Amino acid sequence: MTTAIKTRIDASRDCRGIGCPMNLVYTKVELSRLAPGQVLEVILDHGAPINNVPRSVIREAHEIIGQNRLDDGAWQLLIRKV
Amino acid sequence: MHITVNGESKEFNQAEFSIADLLEEAEVDSPEMVSVQVNGSVIDRSHYADTTLKDDDEVDFLYFMGGGRR
Amino acid sequence: MIEFNEEQLQRYSRHILLADVGVEGQEKLCRAKVLIVGAGGLGAPVALYLAAAGVGTIGIADADSVEISNLQRQISHFHHNIGDAKVDSAREKILAINPEIKVNTYYEYLRADNIREIIRDYDFVVEGTDNFPTKFLVNDACIMEGIPFSHGGILRFDGQAMTVVPGKSACYRCVFREPPPPDAVPSCSQAGVLGAIAGMLGTIQAAEALKFITGAGELLTDTLLSFDARNMDFRKTRLHCQENCPICGKNPGIHELIDYEHGGCGIKSSKSVAA
Ligand SMILES: [Zn+2]
Secondary structure (H helix, E strand, O other): OOOOOOOOOOEEEEOOOOOOOHHHHHHHHHHHHOOOOOEEEEEEOOOHHHHHHHHHHHHOOOEEEEEEEOOOOOEEEEEEOO | OEEEEOOEEEEOOOOOOEHHHHHHHOOOOOHHHEEEEEOOEEOOHHHOOOOEOOOOEEEEEEEOOOOOOO | OOOOOHHHHHHOHHHHOOOOOHHHHHHHHHHOEEEEEOOOOOHHHHHHHHHHHOOOEEEEEOOOEOOHHHOOOOOOOOHHHOOOEHHHHHHHHHHHHOOOOEEEEEOOOOOOOOHHHHHOOOOEEEEOEOOHHHHHHHHHHHHHHOOOEEEEEEEEOEEEEEEEOOOOOOOHHHHHOOOOOHHHOOOHHHHOEOHHHHHHHHHHHHHHHHHHHHOOOOOOOOEEEEEEOOOOEEEEEEOOOOOOOOOOOOOOOOOOOOOOOOOOOOOOOOOOOEO
């Protein structure tokens, strides 16, 4: 199920076990370190985290380029910084 | 004559009306503690009596507010 | 770039979450320097909220000591502070909220001969004094030094605030020209103020400082916000730079700072007593 996404990942943050809203805080911190156009991978728990974080990221105009279920049930979210 | 005072529309019967008259009409207790703006221009305190208002003028009373002291 | 540690990320998470503040805005706050003139009814909540927000350097100027009659509204001063310098009492609470803040205290009168040197170190000034001589002094000094500031005033159930960005927006003198005659100013013991009004207005001023630093939203520039808490009426009056303003107009008549005479109430000359 771990579909390989053919894109370069510039930074990654594992937010397994981290609830809302700190998972979004960490996501925003990682994004702030990237240049526009670079890609961030965030691993989010199933449930509220994967429901909420993408919405908030989109609201700040970043692009979600991938959302994939991992073997352990968590989600890989790929964000391209605006 | 129609004048807007602090955003509120008011009608006055007088034909000639100065800022001093308006301050009196509006029962402002201490005119020294208010700055008067007419259509965006702040009027010099010494000209309240000789500044006449026109129909549809917009007047703002801006109060000096310091504080409650001790 | 500031590398926030885990504790800072938790502490400032609600700012970082805001789209208009974010990591970048919080970095600006942590690097910012704000001076609070008057540690009284207005300055007290300003100091607490700026400390909570992580404003890196907070200066407080006030030459007064805490009295029991202050405690009804000056919420950074506690019963155990009676007799302490207000600047020390405020510093104690700032550091209790956020030990990372650098606090500069000025336990002195702000006068024509010292104010420019003091404010020069700051990015923004919050003026929360109760007296017109100091309000005009802060306005003129900020215009001369090009430092933006927030004006705040309270009386009885009323409050007013405006933000001045020198060279860009109307200044306090554009609107109020010169101090009212001292004998027309409501006397201290008679006027009174509802305690919570100080908090309402002080938090408006704190919000203006945070907005200025982060660039979020629109400031109360060219605007006098006034409210009457008896019926919670809020009103914004549009202001304009006045060409004949004696300090920021076309031909300013004021070239040097003025120490105006203070009115009655036994207020010592040029003392920056807070509201
Ligand atoms: Zn001006």
